[in-house]
Structure formats: C-alpha cells, structure tokens
Amino acid sequence: MRIHREGLATILLTFVVLTLINVAVTFFLRENFPLLARIIAAVSLALFLFIISFFRIPARAMKQGESLVIAPCDGKVVVIEETYEPEYFKDKRLQVSIFMSPANVHVNRNPISGQVKLSQYHSGKYLVAWHPKSSTENERHTVVIGNDKAEVLVRQIAGALARRIVNYLKPGMQVKQNEELGFIKFGSRVDIYLPVGTPVSVEMNQVVRAGQTVIATI
Template sequence: MKIHREGLATILLTFVVLALINGAVFYFSGNTLTLQIIAAFSLALFLFIISFFRIPNREMKHGESLVLAPCDGKVVVIEETYEPEYFKDKRLQVSIFMSPANVHVNRNPISGQVKLSQYHSGKYLVAWHPKSSTENERHTVVIGNGKTDVLVRQIAGALARRIVNYLKPGMEVTQNEEMGFIKFGSRVDLYLPVGTQVSVQLDQVVRAGQTVIATL
C-alpha cells in the first residue's frame, strides 16, 4: 500500500494540529483519563486520514472492449438519461457513490484520447442527490478510443471541496492509469452509448480497475 501524493500535505497538517492539541492537553490538564481519551481520538483520526489517501496494491484487469470501474464505491444509478454538456443526447448513466471509507483514486475506464477535460464550480449537494451531476462542483472528461466515446464525471459531495484531475485535451491515456482524485465523500458518473451491455447491478460494490462496468 502507498499513500497518494494529494494527501501528503493533509496528513502532515493533521499530525501537527493533533500534536499541538495533545501537547496543550498534557501541559494544562493533569487528568490522566482526559489525556487518554484525547490521545485515542487523535490516533483514530490520524489513522483514518492516512487510510483515506491510501493506494492499495491490486491486480488490474484490461480489455479494449471493457469499461472498468473508475473508482471504488457502490453503484447507485443505472438509467438512460439526457447528457447536456458534451453529447447532448440520451446516454446510459452509471453512477458510483464513494463513501469517506472508500479508496478515492479515480482511474481511466478505457484507453484512448482525451477529447474534453473541463472543470465546473458549483454547489455541494449530497452526492446521491439527482441534481448533483449538473449543479455540484464537478470535472468532466471524455475519452475516445476510435470506436466510441465515454464520458466520466467526477462530482464533489457535501464534504468534498476539491476535485483533482490530471488529464488535458489531446492526451493519450491508458486504461487504469490515474485520472484524478476527489477529497472525501463524492461520486463518479459514467455516460455510455444507449444499449451498452452493463455488467453491474444497483447497490453492487465495485473496485477501480477490477470491476467490469460494461462491455462496449
């Protein structure tokens, strides 16, 4: 397991703040129970922050016709819907909700060329809200492989305040490479051609780079 570079500053800041708090409690309080409670809470919080930015070692799947999960989480939407930003027509939407306990690295679901990479500021509705796809802070990426285009949308949730995306238009990207990162609870939407064979079900838990979302 590795720690994602996006978390290094957050982990260091958390360590400094918790060390100052524990130092102050130790200096000003003579209550041993209070010290133990604060120390236990600080350790649990610090370990949670480290866990949030983890990159677990895992064996990835590959396949030119496969759309792989771009993130860890639970499938919360599978439906046909109108996509207004890029395609401007009906698409098959598959949405994956990431809780704060999930790995938050986002990966390319297919290989191909980046046709769009666009950030949008917005609201911070809960990630499962129907309007979060179009009203929340989000980043839209479209990857084309010569046969079809797949849209991936990173969506910030009620806790998330920063979306990181590494892709630029014109880049050639490889399936399962890092696409970006969303800090804390969030969601990723996939928009596929209508009629695409979906391999997942609602409420299914998926893993980035391992779970096949659909076959093109």
C-alpha cells in the same frame, strides 16, 4: 500499499495540529484529568490513522480489455438509467453512477484507453452526492475519453464533504486504461456515460473497485 501524493500535505498538517493539541492537553489536563487526556489521545490517533487510510493506494492486479469499461473508482453503484447528457453528447446516454464513501479508496482511474476529447472543470454547489441534481449543479469535472470503439464520459462530482476535485487530464492526451485520472477528497460520486444499449455488467447497490470491476462491455 502506498500513500497518494495528494494526501501528503493533509497528512502533515493533521499530524502537526494533533500533536499541538495533545501537547497542550498533556500540559494542562494530564495531572487533574488523566482519563480525558487519554481519550483525546486515542481519538487523535484514530483520526490520524483514518486520514492516512483515506489517501491509501492499495496494490491491485488491474483488469484490462479494449472492449471493457472498467470502474473508475471504488464505491457502490447508485444509478443505472438512460438519461439526457447536456454537456458534451447532448443526447441520450446510459448513466452509471458510483457513490464513494469517506472509507473508500479515492483514486480515480481511466475506464478505457484513448484520447482525451474534453477535460472541463465546473464550479457549483455542494449538494449531497446522491442528490438527483448533483450531476449538473455541484462542483464537478467532466472528462471524455474516445477510441475506435466509443466515447466514454466520466464526471467527478463533489459532495457535501468533498470540496477538492483533482484531475490530471488535458484535451489531446493519449491515456491508458486504469492510469490515474484524478482524485476526489473525502467522499463523493463519479458518473459514467455510455452509449445507449451498452451491455452493463453491474447491478444497483453493487460494490465496485477501481481498475478491477467491469462496468460494461462496448
């Protein structure tokens, strides 16, 4: 396991702030309120370990296949439905949405290999990630990757807590399946749009893992 580069500044800042708090607590409270000082120290340690775990990148054996659409993120499947996609395709698509909790690994990966056709950031609201309108009204970043078999749209969506979307792709880039697409800080959601009729390999409420779980077969 290693720590993602997106977390280095956050981890350092958290360490400095918690250290200052605990130095102050030790100076002012330890003598008269030793139990409170120990509780604050324990909570600080737990918080620091949680921040580190949030930015973890576990070692994984990635699954690959030119006909496979691999999960772009860790989380739970919350939507599988046909819907109208208004930004790029402007027609009906099969939508699969994955909700990412704060405890999930938050690296986002390319579901297929191909050329980046679109990479577009949109500012917006911060509705809870499971809100029906979060796909079109929240802060988000849309990417379309295309190859000889299909074009797949991946949309990173910010939520009530996640207010920092990072995306590494630019139009025209050639990308490989399972390479890093981006990062969403502190929980949110990723939508995938596939051609209607694409056989889906996941079910509602299924837990999936980026780079390993097959979402669909093109």
